[in-house]
Amino acid sequence: MAVVDRSRGARLGALARYTALGVAAALFLVPFYLLFRNALMTEAELTSPTWHLLPSWRWENFTLLFSDPAVPMARSLLNSLAIAITQTLGVLVVSGLAGYGLARIPYRWSNLVFYAVTASLLIPAAVTFVPSFVLVSSLGWVSTLRGLIIPGLFQALATFLFRQFYLGFPKEIEEAAFIDGLGYWGTFWRVVVPNSGGFAAAIATITFIGSWNAFLWPLVIAQDSEAWTVQIALSTFLTAQSVDLAELFVAAVVAILPLLLMFLFLQRWIVEGVERTGIAGD
Amino acid sequence: MSAARRAPPWRRRLLGRQNQNLWFWVFVGPFFAGLVLFIYVPIAWSAYLSFFEAYNTVSPTRMVGFANYTDMLGDPNFRSSLTTFLVFAAFIVPTTFALSLATAVLVARTRVAQAFFRSVFFLPTACSYVVAALIWKMSIFSGVRSGLANTVLGWFGAESVPWLSVTNPPWYWLVIVSARLWLQVGFYMILFLAGLQRIGPHLYEAAAIDGATGWKAFRHITFPLLRPTSTAVLLLLLINAFQAFDEFFNILSSFGTYPPYARPPLVYLYYTALGQGQDFGHGSAGAIILTAVIAVIAVAFNRLFVREAD
Incomplete structure (x- = not known):
């Protein structure tokens, strides 16, 4: 009985640990996501008040940057x-x-x-x-x-x-x-x-x-x-x-x-x- | 060396010893010369300049005694920059310490996907403060509706917050502190992970037999044995807090101006010495005062943490 309890406790502990790590990891990745998403957006998308989960993949932004004198x-x-x-x-x-x-x-x-x-x-x-x-x-x-x-x-x-x-x-x-x-x-x-x-x-x-x-x-x-x-x-x-x-x-x-x-x-x-x-x- | 071998014994010994001195300076000389030229000479020069009136010049003629020092210490802006640093350090040092240690302990106990979690937390170390400031200022905490923080607030029906343009409540602290945490936690987590690896598993096994697991094991085994790592991490965090400049400058300044609040010492000195006035006299006095404050903190830290550990 005690053995079962302990393993259930251990499993709950592991679950809590993974949840905490998962949430923290997601938070740590958010800035990277924003950076790459924003880099591929248009100016209009960037300032629009509605949330865009994905950008419109505007790859020209890169050529625009390097051609801007x-x-x-x-x-x-x-x-x-x-x-x-x-x-x-x-x-x-x-x-x-x-x-x-x-x-x-x-x-x-x-x-x-x-x-x-x-x-x-x-x-x-x-x-x-x-x-x-x-x-x-x-x-x-x-x-x-x-x-x-x-x-x-x-x-x-x-x-x-x-x-x-x-x-x-x-x-x-x-x-x-x-x-x-x-x-x-x-x-x-x-x-x-x-x-x-x-x-x-x-x-x-x-x-x-x-x-x-x-x-x-x-x-x-x-x-x-x-x-x-x-x-x-x-x-x-x-x-x-x-x-x-x-x-x-x-x-x-x-x-x-x-x-x-x-x-x-x-x-x-x-x-x-x-x-x-x-x-x-x- | 070959010349030394061919020479008679008495000469060889002499040559040998001379060679040793010579070789020491061949190896250490370049570094030492640079250290003297780029660290010690500037400090000495700075100490000299701090007693002069030196606007726009580094070879001043008008000596003013301790006037620059009394000016700086009497300057409410300089004093408030020291307070800003103390408040900032008092928060960021323990918080970064606790979060890095917590992540390290969690990651160390993880078997599945350990490398993944370690990588994710460590990845921000690749970013500069400028890039982080950019994301924080322009995307997460941008005061308009399109910012992430305001979008999330909007989902709960809350009003948009102008994160960086109000001083009451001082939301800008949240912006600055969270950026620094994101940048630093992963690096110190790695240092703690290295420290944790040096603690033998047999200690935990023995403790488990005595009934000490979880928090008890952490309190009585992990934390005491991590002491060398903890001390080093605290010191590094303190030094880094003192040098805070990049994120303050990039998040708060706009178009060459900086708001009158939240100026850590380096930001203040930057504007005093290298701003419009190029006031090297007051800037140097401020730098010397800062060095003195750091020295006092370093000695206190040494007394508190290092001596006690011996």
Whole structure:
């Protein structure tokens, strides 16, 4: 009798759990549904007070967006892509090297340098945006790709995580390489780097997402429309005086499509990456 | 290194040690130089500027002492931006924490379609705040009849609500907070899921024998053992709340103007330092005050959560 009761209770519990998850999942998908529906609607449908469950599948919205001379969408996409790719590769090299150096090369002031890295973690990067803007503008980098890319290459968090990762890297492999006469440089590139693929991929993913979605820094630096990133282009339309709604939603779809596809196809790998970096307490 | 090997022993040792110092800077140097140039120099420069009158210039000549600081602290707008942050953080940090943990626990206990649920909750992480702001402002909470929220209200015979243009009641908070929850919950859920996986199933089995299941098991096993993850998540949420800018700016501003309410500190500083006046003196003083506030919170957080765990 008790066994039956418990299994009925368990079944009810499972039912409640699935209902809760199902409702939450539906709510989480609503914004995506709205985004794609609106992107394929006409202006009239978008402003009509009656609810349209499905759009009229107006695919021309996409060609209209890219042929609108007032909207530098193609240029913004190229900028975003260039920035995200260079920043990702740059962070991998710069932080990978620094993390390895901090973890493995004995040096008298090593700890002091490491404190400087961790202390800067506590200062939210956004708080320094005023002085950083002052610096970058005095270098003459406003509205240039340099100004958008270079300050983002020095990520204390990535360096910190790389250091943690290399501290746990099996030392025997490196010692063997050292005995074979490879110095720090050779050991790093020929032995350590080929064995840190998974971890580097995780850092790369996080950096790419952060770079693609960055807003405050590009807003401050990209003042000419030629230097706009996708996010700035979107934000400019969103806060403009008159908004072409259909174009706005198509632009938003174009802006999230690269990351969305990445998430759908590489989902498992990205999730493992986030877990693997050990951001949350290991 | 090969030169060192061919050299006599005393020289090799010297060279070797020198090499080590040299190699440290070859590896760490590029990063460290960038860190100094783009983080520490701006902070120092900012500290310097904060004592000057600096409109539209970064090489000012008129020193004003602590006037910028007293101006900022006496400025009701700046103070209200700090209050805005505190109210916002006091709500968003615990709410995101609880929702992420709840979803993680539910997803972890699910056998069927676990990957599906995980994906759905994680998917918003792909979206930027700008895209979310766009959907929230223009589609869900648009003040007109065609918005989703007003459509749903209409089904129940209720009047349309102008979500973003009234301050009493402050519906805009609902808009801002729900957007951030949608964007963040999935990411922190993943962190909690990773934490949950590290708790061995034998603990739950042992607890079940003692009669502790469900809430009791969560209270006495899951929650205490999740402590490292919880601490990290809280800290990350707090830092993120402090940097709130994107959704406020994109949801509330229109055509270059921002309403006088709901200005978190970064929005306020943005308009002070980079708006029309380019007031770098006051902007820098504000940035330094903010940094100090963050430092105080970080130390308090450390005392409260990290020390206690050791």
